Amino acid sequence: MADRDLCYLALHEARALLDAGTVSSLALTEACLARIAAVDGTLHAFLTVTADLARAQAQASDARRATGQVLSPLDGIPMSLKDVLVTAGIRTTAGSRMLENFVPPYNGTVVQRLLDAGAVLLGKVNQDEFAMGSSTEHSAFGPTRNPWDPARVPGGSSGGSAAAVAAGLGYFSLGTDTGGSIRQPAALCGVAGLKPTYGRVSRSGVIAFASSLDQIGPLARSTRDVALVLQVIAGSDPLDSTAQPVPVDDYAAALTPDLRGVRVGIPREYGLGTLAGEVGTAVRAAIAQLESLGATLQEVTLPYSQYALAAYYIIAPAEASANLARYDGVKYGFRAAVTGSGADSAGVDLMSRTRGLGFGPEVKRRIMLGTYGLSSGYYDAYYKKAQQVRTLVAQDFSRAFAEVDLVVGPTSPTVAFRVGEVDDPLQMYLMDIYTIPANLAGICGISVPCGFAGDLPIGLQILGRPFGEATVLRAAHAYEQATAWHLRHPALPVLPSARLEPLQES
Amino acid sequence: MLTPEEVAHVARLARLDLAPDELATMRRQLSSVLEHIDQLNAVDTSAIPPTAQIFPLRDILRPDVSRPPYPAAAMLANAPAAADGCFKVPAVLDGEG
Numbered sequence: 001m002a003d004r005d006l007c008y009l010a011l012h013e014a015r016a017l018l019d020a021g022t023v024s025s026l027a028l029t030e031a032c033l034a035r036i037a038a039v040d041g042t043l044h045a046f047l048t049v050t051a052d053l054a055r056a057q058a059q060a061s062d063a064r065r066a067t068g069q070v071l072s073p074l075d076g077i078p079m080s081l082k083d084v085l086v087t088a089g090i091r092t093t094a095g096s097r098m099l100e101n102f103v104p105p106y107n108g109t110v111v112q113r114l115l116d117a118g119a120v121l122l123g124k125v126n127q128d129e130f131a132m133g134s135s136t137e138h139s140a141f142g143p144t145r146n147p148w149d150p151a152r153v154p155g156g157s158s159g160g161s162a163a164a165v166a167a168g169l170g171y172f173s174l175g176t177d178t179g180g181s182i183r184q185p186a187a188l189c190g191v192a193g194l195k196p197t198y199g200r201v202s203r204s205g206v207i208a209f210a211s212s213l214d215q216i217g218p219l220a221r222s223t224r225d226v227a228l229v230l231q232v233i234a235g236s237d238p239l240d241s242t243a244q245p246v247p248v249d250d251y252a253a254a255l256t257p258d259l260r261g262v263r264v265g266i267p268r269e270y271g272l273g274t275l276a277g278e279v280g281t282a283v284r285a286a287i288a289q290l291e292s293l294g295a296t297l298q299e300v301t302l303p304y305s306q307y308a309l310a311a312y313y314i315i316a317p318a319e320a321s322a323n324l325a326r327y328d329g330v331k332y333g334f335r336a337a338v339t340g341s342g343a344d345s346a347g348v349d350l351m352s353r354t355r356g357l358g359f360g361p362e363v364k365r366r367i368m369l370g371t372y373g374l375s376s377g378y379y380d381a382y383y384k385k386a387q388q389v390r391t392l393v394a395q396d397f398s399r400a401f402a403e404v405d406l407v408v409g410p411t412s413p414t415v416a417f418r419v420g421e422v423d424d425p426l427q428m429y430l431m432d433i434y435t436i437p438a439n440l441a442g443i444c445g446i447s448v449p450c451g452f453a454g455d456l457p458i459g460l461q462i463l464g465r466p467f468g469e470a471t472v473l474r475a476a477h478a479y480e481q482a483t484a485w486h487l488r489h490p491a492l493p494v495l496p497s498a499r500l501e502p503l504q505e506s
Numbered sequence: 507m508l509t510p511e512e513v514a515h516v517a518r519l520a521r522l523d524l525a526p527d528e529l530a531t532m533r534r535q536l537s538s539v540l541e542h543i544d545q546l547n548a549v550d551t552s553a554i555p556p557t558a559q560i561f562p563l564r565d566i567l568r569p570d571v572s573r574p575p576y577p578a579a580a581m582l583a584n585a586p587a588a589a590d591g592c593f594k595v596p597a598v599l600d601g602e603g
């Protein structure tokens with residue numbers, strides 16, 4: 001099998017070849033590393049490639065398999081991790097100059113679970129700085145390119161994860177989703193990406209952005225693969241008291257080829273019947289496909305969803321302004337040079353200069369917005385108001401899910417846009433208009449490929465009840481089985497002008 | 507529109523040293539985003555409790571068993587400056603520099 005074909009296997013197909021003894025983990029790993037070397041100069045999906053570690057982990061996996069001691073369905077499977085997940089002994093930057101040389105002393109819970117399951121780490125992938133953005137243009141280390149058209153963005157903030165999976169650089173990746181940062185890049189890169197329910201996956205060891213919204217989840221080339229990864233990372237954790245002790249379903253067992261008995265809600269407010277352009281056409285066709293698979297369709301109403309974006313841009317920056325207060329130039333990370341002594345020059349100036357130089361423009365904007373919304377005299381008008389609207393957004397979904405099992409619509413209002421095309425912050429924020437309500441309500445949702453506008457992928461978003469991942473995955477899987485969008489792969493042209501050298505592990 | 511003084515005040519609260527051109531850009535961009543956020547005023551929330559946490563959570567406890575701490579050297583490995591097993595910062599009290 002040619003390397004490109006090996007690299008584009010789905011995770012579950014690669015696993016079957018490993019189980020059959022047709023291919024070794026080392027062969028899969030070498031094929032992925034060779035493909036990274038060949039195409040990542042164009043894409044810049046990886047910030048750090050851990051080639052030596054990957055080979056050692058693959059050889060250890062092959063040795064286990066030779067003695068019949070396979071740890072899990074992920075044993076020997078090459079993966080990448082968003083650089084916001086801390087990895088012991090491996091540089092973890094969160095896409096920021098602030099953490100350019102930060103080497104964590106421990107593994108995040110999900111990282112440890114994947115390593116304990118035998119997965120092979122190819123490296124750490126690019127993202128918007130501290131996961132703030134919708135295009136991966138806000139990485140301090142330069143943008144990632146979309147494999148379908150390197151002149152365009154992969155979406156964000158988990159753009160490195162989505163681009164890596166779409167380009168065949170690993171069989172899955174973990175991203176994080178605070179307002180759409182797994183689902184939107186999955187849509188723009190034509191892969192499957194799941195935001196689990198808030199509390200389904202431990203957040204211990206994810207560099208915090210907005211703690212009441214952040215959630216880690218998988219991106220892969222099929223829904224079955226997403227289910228296999230979720231099975232390993234889901235569940236409670238003594239290190240995260242918000243990771244709930246709700247039993248973890250058998251996600252692979254939930255996958256069925258039909259959707260009989262599943263009630264699908266179409267939000268009236270999305271105006272899907274008249275939504276213009278190829279996104280509207282593709283999503284309408286996808287909904288018809290769900291019906292032909294046995295699902296029943298029903299209109300639902302989410303009257304407060306239109307206010308979700310405004311509420312989010314108070315709540316998320318407020319939490320960010322508190323979480324990012326830790327970057328003060330004292331315990332770890334970047335420190336600006338200051339001269340003189342005394343409380344102002346050594347204290348306030350050290351912090352302010354460190355933060356002024358260490359953070360990029362989008363992170364500064366969010367810290368400013370959050371600080372403003374929490375500041376004396378504005379708290380009730382902004383922060384409290386936003387949390388009240390959050391209650392209404394969540395109640396919308398509670399009412400809808402009393403009538404239906406799933407809510408569907410587009411993941412993103414547009415296909416991938418050009419690098420540099422969206423330069424107004426508010427316009428960039430509006431890219432997450434369909435994904436943000438789920439974060440405010442804490443519910444789960446997936447994006448799966450449902451069509452193309454020319455060569456550019458379109459995503460279908462399927463939202464489910466709290467801890468309803470099994471039903472979401474079931475619908476996404478049934479849709480995939482009836483369609484072939486997820487089987488298309490980019491031709492990946494090489495743009496000489498976009499060539500960038502990936503940072504190699506020293 | 508936020509005033510330049512308001513933007514400078516928030517930057518000081520946030521401990522962000524912003525150059526004059528950054529302050530000007532920030533003023534324009536924050537004002538635009540806040541204008542969008544002001545649509546929340548159209549929602550009657552007088553009887554709506556603010557969300558404190560999205561799902562009702564019971565207290566989640568674990569056994570109160572001590573675990574070995576990380577070695578000081580591991581904790582100091584990422585410090586911008588360290589001395590004698592401590593984080594080192596510039597003197598903040600005059601006369602002790």
